[in-house]
Amino acid sequence: MSAAGCGKVFVEHASGVLARRPVFDETLRYLRDGDTLVVTKLDRLGRSVRNLKQIADDLQERGVGLRALSQGIDTTTPGGRLFFHMLAAIAEFEHDLIVERTQDGLAAARARGRKGGPKFKMTxxxxxxxxxxxxxxxxxxxxxxxxxxxxxxxxxxxxxxxxxxxxxxxx
Incomplete structure (x- = not known):
């Protein structure tokens, strides 16, 4: 991260899936107008596409930029913001398709008489x-x-x- 020009580095050891991430919360409190939050990958930042979008919108309202090194995204530039929003829209679309396919598959299985869940061990x-x-x-x-x-x-x-x-x- 020092190669990316970061003045202060925060390292979160908790999973991005967890609701409580103390180091991430500390990072958000530390950031000020004009700062840029640099992450290695976007999936390390948010728990879901919706959460990632909320975080990015909050950062933008506070005047804080966002850079994702592995994806080459930099929201401090108009092109970077466009690319970020396109990526988020595609990811949300993909998620919606997966949910839809899963629901269709479950409905088809129910129509064939299949029930979900584990088999009961105790007869x-x-x-x-x-x-x-x-x-x-x-x-x-x-x-x-x-x-x-x-x-x-x-x-x-x-x-x-x-x-x-x-x-x-x-x-």
Whole structure:
């Protein structure tokens, strides 16, 4: 970054996906009118295209330029601003296409009778067996969970849904 003429360098170790990025927040507080924020790549700056656009607009309102070294973008020039907005528009369009294709694929899968989500590990038979093991008292909940390859909370959840046999129902 010193080769790019940066007077002060901030290094963020948190992921760009995270909502809280303390070094990035400090960087934004540090910037003043006439400064230029230099980043290695645009994807390091924003969590999404919309977020990136918000950050760029905020910087522009504050009189702060933006340079992305790997993409050759410099919003301190009219051409750089144009290129940035074209890139952002294309990225947003691509994102919208991906969302649309995903929705179409999910709808087609539902029409074929497919359901999303993980397969349930505990079938009705396994739940009944777990209940029997629990009621017999010879096994801990952890042992029962290990037997069926699930977690203890899963066993507890299923034990709550299948009540223990009472004296009236056991006859």
């Amino acid at each position: 009705a038979t396994k739940i009944a067996q777990a209940r029997a093991m629990y009621d017999a008292g010879g096994h801990t909940v952890q042992e029962i969970a290990d037997t069926f390859g699930v977690s203890r909370p899963t066993i507890y959840r299923h034990l709550q849904t299948v009540p223990a046999p009472t004296a009236a129902t056991a006859r």
